Amino acid sequence: MSPQAVCGELGERLKQARLNRDLTQSEVADMAGISRKLVLNAEKGKTQLEVLVAILQVLQLTDQLDQFLPPQTMSPLQLAKLQGKRRQRASGQRRQGDQATDPSEDDETW
Numbered sequence: 001m002s003p004q005a006v007c008g009e010l011g012e013r014l015k016q017a018r019l020n021r022d023l024t025q026s027e028v029a030d031m032a033g034i035s036r037k038l039v040l041n042a043e044k045g046k047t048q049l050e051v052l053v054a055i056l057q058v059l060q061l062t063d064q065l066d067q068f069l070p071p072q073t074m075s076p077l078q079l080a081k082l083q084g085k086r087r088q089r090a091s092g093q094r095r096q097g098d099q100a101t102d103p104s105e106d107d108e109t110w
Contacts, residue, residue: 007045
């Protein structure tokens with residue numbers, strides 16, 4: 001399917017959704033804060049993304065966007081790059097120069 005055909009199909013579905021809600025193009029335009037001509041162009045498949053989203057909001061269809069384009073997860077390679085180099089081992093407790101004592105200098109005997 002060509003991009004023009006996909007846009008045309010989306011426009012037809014948008015029009016059908018509007019008609020199913022018994023709304024005129026002018027009513028949708030007023031609710032979306034756009035002109036009626038923009039609604040008409042959207043129903044022909046010739047619109048900007050912002051206009052499409054505004055109309056989808058009026059028609060209460062934005063919740064279906066997850067079916068249209070589901071959220072994408074990161075690939076394992078992208079996750080590995082973000083994590084960087086992981087620690088391989090613990091370094092143990094660090095001693096302060098003044099506080100560290102040599103066991104041979106200890107008063108206690110075993």
